[in-house]
Amino acid sequence: MGKINLTAxxxxxxxxxxxxxxxxxxxxxxxxxxxEIPPAETLIRTRPPQHELVQQxxxxxxxxxxxxxxxxxxxxxxxxxxxxxxxxxxxxxxxxDQLRTQFFCDHPWELARPRVLLESTGKDFExxxxxxxxxxxxxxxxxxxxxxxxxxLNNVPDMTKSTAYDIARREFYRLRLQEDIQRRVASxxxxxxxxxxxPSYMDxxxxxxxxxxxxxxxxxxxxxxxxxxxxxxxxGAPDLGDTTESSEIEAEEGEAVSL
Amino acid sequence: MIIRKLCMRQSRQLLALSRRAxxxxxxxxxxxxxxxxxxxxxxxxxxxxxxxxxxxMVQAQSEASTPAQQEFTxxxxxxxxxxxxxxxxxxxxxxxxxxxxxxxxxQISLEMLLAAGTHLGHSTSRWNPQNSxxxxxxxxxxxxxxxxxxxxxxxxxxxxxxxxxxxGGLILFAGTRKGxxxxxxxxxxxxxxxxxxxxxxxxxxxNGEQILGHCETKVVNALDEELPNFKSDLADRPSLKPxxxxxxxxxxxxxxxxxCGLNNVPTIGVIDTDADxxxxxxxxxxxxxxxxxxxxxxxxxxxxxxxxxLRRLKMAxxxxxxxxxxxxxxxxxxxxxxxxxxxxxxxx
Numbered sequence: 001m002g003k004i005n006l007t008a009x010x011x012x013x014x015x016x017x018x019x020x021x022x023x024x025x026x027x028x029x030x031x032x033x034x035x036e037i038p039p040a041e042t043l044i045r046t047r048p049p050q051h052e053l054v055q056q057x058x059x060x061x062x063x064x065x066x067x068x069x070x071x072x073x074x075x076x077x078x079x080x081x082x083x084x085x086x087x088x089x090x091x092x093x094x095x096x097d098q099l100r101t102q103f104f105c106d107h108p109w110e111l112a113r114p115r116v117l118l119e120s121t122g123k124d125f126e127x128x129x130x131x132x133x134x135x136x137x138x139x140x141x142x143x144x145x146x147x148x149x150x151x152x153l154n155n156v157p158d159m160t161k162s163t164a165y166d167i168a169r170r171e172f173y174r175l176r177l178q179e180d181i182q183r184r185v186a187s188x189x190x191x192x193x194x195x196x197x198x199p200s201y202m203d204x205x206x207x208x209x210x211x212x213x214x215x216x217x218x219x220x221x222x223x224x225x226x227x228x229x230x231x232x233x234x235x236g237a238p239d240l241g242d243t244t245e246s247s248e249i250e251a252e253e254g255e256a257v258s259l
Numbered sequence: 260m261i262i263r264k265l266c267m268r269q270s271r272q273l274l275a276l277s278r279r280a281x282x283x284x285x286x287x288x289x290x291x292x293x294x295x296x297x298x299x300x301x302x303x304x305x306x307x308x309x310x311x312x313x314x315x316m317v318q319a320q321s322e323a324s325t326p327a328q329q330e331f332t333x334x335x336x337x338x339x340x341x342x343x344x345x346x347x348x349x350x351x352x353x354x355x356x357x358x359x360x361x362x363x364x365x366q367i368s369l370e371m372l373l374a375a376g377t378h379l380g381h382s383t384s385r386w387n388p389q390n391s392x393x394x395x396x397x398x399x400x401x402x403x404x405x406x407x408x409x410x411x412x413x414x415x416x417x418x419x420x421x422x423x424x425x426x427g428g429l430i431l432f433a434g435t436r437k438g439x440x441x442x443x444x445x446x447x448x449x450x451x452x453x454x455x456x457x458x459x460x461x462x463x464x465x466n467g468e469q470i471l472g473h474c475e476t477k478v479v480n481a482l483d484e485e486l487p488n489f490k491s492d493l494a495d496r497p498s499l500k501p502x503x504x505x506x507x508x509x510x511x512x513x514x515x516x517x518x519c520g521l522n523n524v525p526t527i528g529v530i531d532t533d534a535d536x537x538x539x540x541x542x543x544x545x546x547x548x549x550x551x552x553x554x555x556x557x558x559x560x561x562x563x564x565x566x567x568x569l570r571r572l573k574m575a576x577x578x579x580x581x582x583x584x585x586x587x588x589x590x591x592x593x594x595x596x597x598x599x600x601x602x603x604x605x606x607x
Contacts, residue, residue, distance in 0.1 A: 004389075007520035008540045014523050029582050030502045033422040034525055034540070037415060042536045043389060049405075051396055087388075092396035092403065120352035122370030194328040 009039055045087045053093045058157040067157035095153075099146045102165070110142040131155075133171045140179070145172045357551065358441050361449070361558020363566075364417035369406045372413075377545040377552040378404050380532035390532050393544035402532040404544050413556060416527045416541045417563035420503065424450055424567025425574075426582040427481075428502030433459060433515060434557060436508045442554035443507065450564020451483075453501070464518040467498030474498065481575035481584065492591055500524060505560055507553045509534050529556055 007014070012034040018024045053074035058067045074093075104111055116139070128135045130151035133144050145168045152164040187197070199207070362371065372378065380386070380394065380402035395405040423430060430452030434443040440456040447454035463470050476499060478489040504519050506512050509528040516538045519526050528539030529547045536542040546552045574581060 004537055005520070006537060008516065008526055008538055011523050011525045011540055018523070028502060028523075029426040029428050030423050030525055033419060033426065037419050037422065039540050040412060040415065040542075042392065042542060044392070046392055048391060049395060087391055089383075089391065089394045089396050089402060092398045118352055119374040122368075122372075122374030192327055194325070194330060196328070 004043065009042070012038075048087065048089045051090050051092050053095065055095055056154045058155060058159070060157050096146050096150055099149050099161075099165070100142070103142050103145055103149075103169075107142060113141060115139070115141060133168065134175065140172065140175050145169060148172075354551070357554045357558055358445055361445070361555070361562050363562045364414055364421075364559055367410050367413055367417075367559065369410060371555070372406050372409055372545075372552075375552045375555045376549045377409050377555070378406050379546045379549065380404050385533045387533055387535055389536050390530065390534070390544065393530075393536075394532060404532065404546065409543065409545050412541070412543045413545075413559060416505075416543050417559055419525070419527065419541055420450065420505070420560050421563040421567035421570075423503045424452075424564040425570045426502075427571055427580075429453065429499060430564055431455065431501040431504045432507075432557065432561075433504060433512055434507035434553065435459065435511055436553075438550045439507055439553055439557070442550075442557040446505075446557040446561030446564070449558075449561035451568045452564060459512055459515040461514045461518075464500060464515075464522045464524070467500070471498040478590065481580055482572065489587075489590055503527065505557075506539065507557060508547055509538050510547070513538070527560070529553060 012031055015024070015028055015031050019027050055072040057070045057072065059070050060067045124137065127137060128147070130147045133148045134140060135144065138144065148168040148171065149161075149164045152167060153159050153161065156164070191197070357375075378395070383397055383400055383402055386394070386402055390402075393404050393408050395403045397403070420430065430447075430450050431454070432443045432447045432450070432452055433455040434440070435456060435458060443454045443456050446452075460470055476493050476496070478486045478493065480486055500522055501524055504515065504524055504526045506515060506526060506528040509516055509530065510533070516526055516528070525540040526538075527541040527543065528534075529545050529552075530536045530539065530542040531545070531547045534547070536544075543556060545556060571581065
C-alpha cells in the first residue's frame with residue numbers, strides 16, 4: 001500500500017496496549033528486554049559518508065633539508081549534486097585503483113594466475129611492510145606491485161608515478177625470473193635424485209595425435225577395400241585401374257605413419 | 260591377519276616382478292619369518308614368461324634408466340634422511356571452525372566481519388533505499404555495508420538474545436537457505452532454542468493448533484527438569500509461541516515475519532541491501548548470501564543465548580528467577596474457565 005509497516009518495530013507498544021486493554025492477561029517476558037534494549041532507528045535518512053580521494057606525497061622544500069608531507073585532495077566537482085541524489089551512497093575511491101588498472105592493462109596475463117582471496121582473520125595487512133616487495137605469507141603477484149608503487153609514492157620524496165611504477169616493476173620482474181630459475185633447479189635436482197615426472201604434456205599430445213593417425217589408416221584401408229569390392233562387382237572382373245588406386249592409398253598410409 | 264591375507268592376494272602380481280618386492284615386508288607387523296621366504300622362492304620360479312602376459316611391461320617399468328633412479332629404488336636410507344627437512348603448516352583457515360566453535364559476542368571485531376565478507380551487499384540497482392543508513396559506499400557497482408554499523412547491530416541483537424534466554428524465553432532460529440542447516444542447528448543447541456532449516460509452514464503461528472497441535476509440550480521447573488504431573492493439563496492448551504525469532508534469510512521468510520508481526524513476536528533478521536529492514540524488530544545489516552557470514556552471525560547469537568541460559572540456570576540454583584514464574588494453580592486452570600487444586604511447580 002506504499003506505506004511503511006511498523007508492526008515489527010512497535011512490538012513492545014502493542015504488547016503494552018494489549019495488556020492495558022485486557023486482551024492479554026499477562027505481559028510477555030521479553031517486554032522488559034525490548035524496553036531496555038530498544039530497536040535502532042532504521043528509517044531516518046542520514047547523509048551518507050562522503051568519500052574523497054586523498055593522495056599523500058613527500059616534497060622537498062627549498063629552504064629546509066627535511067621533506068614535507070603534502071596531502072592532495074581531489075578537486076570538487078564544479079556542478080553541484082542533484083538534490084535527489086543527496087542521500088545516495090557515494091563511490092569509494094582509492095589511489096591504488098589507477099595504479100591497479102595500469103598494471104593489469106600492461107600485464108593482462110597476471111590476472112590468469114591463481115590467487116588466494118580467503119583471509120582467516122582479516123589481519124593479514126598487519127604483517128605486510130611495503131618498503132620491500134616480498135611479504136611473508138603472500139605470494140608475489142600484481143597486487144604486490146601496486147602496493148609497492150603506492151608505498152614509494154607516499155614515502156619517497158619527489159616521486160613520480162612513472163618512476164615508482166618502473167622501480168616496482170623492475171623488482172617484480174627480477175623476482176619472477178628468480179622464481180623461474182628456482183623451479184628449474186628444483187626439477188633438475190629432483191631428477192638427479194631419481195624422481196620421474198612422467199610424460200610431458202607435449203608427449204601426451206603427440207601420442208594422442210598418433211592414435212588419430214592410426215585410426216585414419218585403419219579407416220582408409222577399410223574404405224579402399226569397400227571401394228575395390230564395389231568396382232569389381234560393377235565391372236565383373238578386377239581392373240588395372242583399381243589396383244593402382246589401392247596402391248596409392250597404401251603409399252599415403254606409409255607417409256602418414258612416417259610423419 | 261587381514262593384512263597378511265592381503266599380502267598373499269597381492270603377491271601373485273608382486274612375485275612377477277624381477278626386483279624384490281618392498282611392500283610385502285612393510286605391511287607385516289613382525290619381521291618375515293624364514294618359512295615365508297622358502298615359500299616364495301619356488302613360486303617365483305614357477306611363473307614363467309609365457310604365463311604372465313604383462314611380464315614385459317612390468318619388466319620395463321621396474322628397470323631404472325639412470326643410476327640415480329636405481330639408487331632411489333634400491334636404497335631406503337636417503338629418503339628417510341630427507342623426511343626431517345621442510346616445514347609443517349600449523350594454523351590455517353578451517354571453514355568448519357565457525358560452526359564448531361563460534362566466537363562470543365565480546366570477540367566481535369571488524370576484521371572478523373571483514374574476513375567473513377559481511378560487508379558485501381548487492382548490486383546498486385537492487386538496493387532498498389531504507390537501508391541507506393547502513394551503506395558505506397559503492398565499490399565496483401556493489402553496495403558496501405558499513406562494518407561498524409554491522410558490529411553495533413550484531414552486539415545489540417546478541418544482547419537481546421542473551422536477555423531473552425536469561426528470562427527463559429523460547430528462541431527460534433530460522434535459516435532456510437541451502438547450507439545454513441548446520442549453523443542453525445548448532446546455534447539453537449547452544450542457546451537451548453529451536454530451529455527451522457526447511458520451509459516455514461505458513462500458519463504455524465496463526466493456525467498453530469491445526470499445524471503444531473500434535474507436537475509434544477512439557478512443563479519444566481526452573482532447573483529445566485520435566486514435571487510429568489502436569490502432562491494432562493497441557494491437552495487443551497494452545498500451541499506455544501516463540502518469544503524471539505531469529506531469521507537468517509528474511510527475503511525468503513516473509514510469511515514467517517508477517518506471522519510474527521501478527522502475533523506480536525520480536526524478530527532479529529540479517530538484512531542485506533535488498534531486504535526490507537522494517538520487516539524485523541532488530542535488523543543486522545550484513546551479507547546474507549555468504550554462508551560464512553550467516554554462519555558467523557548465527558554462531559555469535561547462539562553463543563549469546565548460551566550465556567543467557569547459563570545465567571538463568573545459575574540463578575535458579577540459588578533459588579532466584581529473573582522472570583515471574585507461572586504457578587501450578589495457573590497451569591491447572593482451564594484456559595477458559597477457572598478450576599483445579601494447587602501443587603508445587605513452575606513453568607518457564
